[in-house]
Structure formats: C-alpha cells, structure tokens
Amino acid sequence: MAKDTKERILEAALEMFSQNGYAGTNVRELSASLGLVKSGVYKHYESKEAIWNALLDQMIAYYADHFGSADHLPPVPDSLEALTRLTMRMANVTVHDEKIAMTRKVLTLEQFRDPRARELATKHFLTGLTDMFTRIFTGMTEKGLLKKDDPAMLAFAYTAPISALIHLCDREPEKTDEAMAQIEAFSRHFIKVYGEAGHE
Amino acid sequence: MAKDTKERILEAALEMFSQNGYAGTNVRELSASLGLVKSGVYKHYESKEAIWNALLDQMIAYYADHFGSADHLPPVPDSLEALTRLTMRMANVTVHDEKIAMTRKVLTLEQFRDPRARELATKHFLTGLTDMFTRIFTGMTEKGLLKKDDPAMLAFAYTAPISALIHLCDREPEKTDEAMAQIEAFSRHFIKVYGEAGHE
C-alpha cells in the first residue's frame, strides 16, 4: 500500500530542501510532514545524505529525460510572434510548475556544496536554455525569420535575461506577474532588433 | 589591540556563510578560524543570529555606499570601445574581489530565508546593474553613440547576460577565464547591434 513512501519521502525532501537547504532541514520535520515518525524514514533510506543523493539522482534523470535529448525540442516557431508565444508558454510552465521551481531553488542553495548540484545548476540556469534556443534560432534563421547572426550568441542574449527574471520569480514570488510582463516585453524587443523585416 | 575582533568575526562569518550557508556554519569552527574559543565570540555578539544580522547590516551599508548613490556612477563612456573596457573592468573587479564574490554567494544561499537578504540579492543580481546601465546608456544615446531605444530595456538586455556569467564564475571558478572572454564577446556583439554606425 504505502509502497510509494520512498517516493513521497523524496517529494517532501524536495520541498524542505528547497526552502531551508540541506543543512537547514532535519529528518524529524521531514518525517512529520509525511505523517510518520522519523525512524520510519530510515526504513527507506539509510541516511539523510542518501535521501539527498537519491533526490539528486532523480533531478538529474528528470532533466536528461525532459530537456537533455534533442527529441523534446519544441517545434521551430514559424513566425516571430510564435517565438514570443513559445517563450511565454515555457516561462509560465517553468515558473508555475512547483516541482521545477523547487528544483531550481534546491540547485541554487546547494550549488556550492555538491559537485553534481553545481553541474546541474549550470545546465538549468545557463547552458540548457542556451543550447535549446541555439537550435531554435538556427532553424528560424534558415526560415528567414531572423537576421543572419551567430545563433549561439543570439540564444545567449535571449535566454539569459529571461533566466534572470525566472530567478526573480523564485526569489520574490509576488513579482511574478510583473516579471512575466517583462519577459514578454523583452521578447518583443528582441524580435524588433533581430527579426527579419517583413515578418513582424 | 584586538579591538577589531568584532570586525574580524564578521570577516570570518562572511567566509564561512558564503561557503556553507548560515545553517551549515557552526560557531565553534568560526571561532577556531580566528584562533579563539567559541565563548570568546559571545563577548562580541550575543548569538549566531546577531552575527548574521550584523553581517547583513554591513553588506547593506556597503552596497548603499558603493553602488547606491548616483555619485559613484562611472563616467559615461565616450566611445563604444570604451563601453567594453568599462564593462571588463567592472566584471573583473566584481569576480576577483573576494569580498564582493563572497557577498554574492551569501546572498545566493540565504535569499529564500531572510527578507533583507532577498531584497539585497535582487539589487546585486538584477536592479542594481540595470539601473546603473540605464543611466550610462541614456548618456551614450545623448552622445549619439547608441541608436535611439528604451535605455532601461537596453540596460536589462546588456547586464542580465553578464550577470549570468558572473554567477557562473561563482559556481565554477575554473571557468572564470572562459566566462570573461564570453563577456567581452557579448559586449562587442551588443555594440555591433545597438551601436550607432560611424563609432565602431
């Protein structure tokens, strides 16, 4: 029945680690949030560190599954307006999906302590988005939607500001709406600058 | 003689908090790193939290002194090349100055726990740089160096990618050189796009 307790522990750990960090989380509270007593957790994981490692394993696997392979690339937008729509859809998901948001927070808090967290943090915050949009912009340039330029540089210039605003949402959730509007404004500004005339 | 022990405690706290976070730091180690025993620390601060608050006070005051007022604005560059030089000078200072780098790390680690850290983090990571370059770009546009555009949007588009690379240096110091080169490349790309022709 409670066969998925092991899984529920990871969910609770993600929640607590993302709020208080690894060092700031204690096994008592973690167990209590699942309605069991702390020794019960040790039936599923041999230590607090084992929970952390299992959680990281899961986050790494999840990232590889959902963002790592070229299969899951969104279709290349066939208009400049579609680029903004795609961007807003992705931004909304990544900010409002609690699991993804908590993953970002955990990586933020543990990036200086755990080498695997560090590596995954760079993917989440920088290279992942850049790589993805490098492909998208390559496709859009081939379609004649964007002026000819280095797609990797364009992707970096496009995704880094958006990433900064996503971090702002994590830090100050009450500014989420404002940040989303800024992302949209930035996307349109980007299009005005780099979009090929005739496709506005 | 050891009148500045109170100050040295804050320095040690900055170092330890920036590496292990507040929760991951203990007063024993902190004291030991100063060559004294933990009860000695309590002669200067009444609690671990008091140390944290004093450190935050200092960081907030430092920021207000050095980046908060319009007095300390760097002079508006009088050429596009000078913008890149200014940018590289600032990036090098901010990455290589250990105190500033540790401050960023602390704010990164404690932004979700302490409201004042959260506020200062947003200044350090986002609004501070944007505001500063908004003024710079306004001046450069008036000088005819930049194409007419919304200076705040330009500043955001310019500083956010640079900020992302500075975070990368904090996270993966071995990539510092590469990141610096990327900052310079990005700056030149930005100038190519937004610079007024005739000033390249």
Added chain:
DNA sequence: TTGACAAGTGACCTTTCGTTCACTATAATG
C-alpha cells in the same frame, strides 16, 4: 597602587540532531 573593565578561557548546560534497535502490526507467501 588599586580598581574597573574588556577580552578571552574552559568547563558545563540544554537542546537538537542523525541514527539505531527491539518491537508491533499487516499483508503477502508457501
């Protein structure tokens, strides 16, 4: 010289932490 005070020590206290273990309840298995 003395007295007061600030800085630092070391022993100690309390609480909380992560972890262990003997035990119980339950449900599947032979």
Added chain:
DNA sequence: CATTATAGTGAACGAAAGGTCACTTGTCAA
C-alpha cells in the same frame, strides 16, 4: 495455517549544536 518480509513505532544513544558562567589576564584611568 504458519511463516516471513515489510512498514512503521517509540525509546534511547552519542555527537554536535548554541549558549552560559565563573574565572583569569592584561590595560588603563583615577
């Protein structure tokens, strides 16, 4: 039906945490 594995309990343990206190030492002013 007997058995065995699994999930969960509650008490207990040792280590480490933050913090207190009586005491020493050195400095300086009266």
